[in-house]
Amino acid sequence: MADSLRDVVARHGLAPRKSLGQHFLLDEGVCGRIAALAGDLTGKHVLEVGPGPGGLTRALLARPLASLLACELDDRAIAALAEIGDPRLTVLHQDALKLDAVAALPAPRQIVANLPYNVGTPLLIAWLRHAAAFDRMTLMFQLEVAERICAAPDTEHYGRLAVLSQWTCECRVLMRLPPGAFTPPPRVYSAVVDLVPRAAQPEPALLAAMERLTAAAFGQRRKMLRGSLKSLGDAEGLLGGCGIASDRRAETLSIAEFDALARALLRRDA
Template identity: 40%
Template sequence: MFEITELNKLLKAHQISPTKRFGQNFLINANIVGKIARSLGNTTNRNILEIGPGLGVLTISLLQKDINSLTVVEVDRKFIPILEEIKANTSKAFHLVNADALKVVEEEIISGNYTIVSNLPYNIGSLLLVKWLKKMDFVDEIIIMLQKEVADRVLAEVATAEYGRLSVLAQYICHCEKLFDVEPENFFPAPKVYSSVIKLVPKTPKIELARIENIEKACKAAFNLRRKKIKTSLKPILSNPEEELMKIGIDFNKRAEELTVDEFDKISYIM
């Protein structure tokens, strides 16, 4: 691990303390940082997007790889001087954006396709992931650290408690894989929960946005009333759920969590 005394010196020098509203927990284990960077494999000619770089620990590791460019988006101004210093000490193409990642239009700050690598703030992790899932025309790969509970929802199998809208969206659009879990003691301050690093690779051919939006509408209707049978929950999007579901071979007495990703896909075509 990094020496906590060194971390404290850095925080003190820049008058920084973790901000709860930004979901800040600083990753302090160099081995975990290296493991995330190595998960990228060959990065030659790749543009990397990092969200919430904070103290720049992962940023420095990414800059040590053979990449085309690195763009970092940081909402908290107190980290900007540290990131500016990192920028001044690298010969790589380094773009620093002080903005809210939820509001940024990625295609406007990055030229060409990009790979997302990030230790995401807990409070906006799932919101950012849903945003990116709708932008897969531009994304080559996503490797992110999330709260383990959110990662479990992404990877959840049908008919489990964790299975829901996020599971269906992610698995419909991408090949999803857990890389490893990260214990709370690898952060400062230590969170009360575990984290997981996951990898998402867009399926080929990439799914059209119109299909994704239909899947999302179907998921919203079904999972908003997840304890109801789909003959009831899908009434907002189907004029005659029982008849229409029978035609495509889906049991209308199923509940949302019993529908496979393929079945949600079928439903999206009859909406």
């Protein structure tokens, strides 16, 4: 490209805003690596959230995707993205939290994004509710969030986000990036997480039951399950029916055990 990403930032006055959780990735080589991690994009309709000056946007458009929808809240970035001039690119000036990604994109759909730090987790949870609609999600988060998504049971980072993510998707960390890769450097490392939706996805009612279950179970992490699940009704009966000891804590349960509890909760409350 004629101009570097730093030239684009300077020309459009795109000083990163803390209020928007912005940390721009201006290394074109790293942007290209992230686009490659998304796999074969041939014929795919891709959503990117928080493109900023468009480094990852340009890297994605260098691949054979069918279309790219870039959702950007910062009005300063809209003009910068308009300079790209690729007919496959549509720039949407909108809050991504209010975007219906399934309705906005035809199939086959993928999401590839360096997510703004302040909205990464709520965006992911919203997309997980419709995981069946996406072929794959390749997303950058703060490293701590990435570790929470991929955590194993009975480890420091295992919690509600791990259960919801791993129940619906195969999850793995693909790349870690140091603070110095970004402008301005954040205080923490970042990581790219690969989420591939499982072939069998929960029905909406079962997903709602799992959200209720995990909210209660991890809402009071130090409590035994018989206490933390009390808000759901007969906790002892629910746990006993699944062969789970009531004195265990939420962080010790496997994804399969949470699945069994969610299904039992759904049957009981039907």
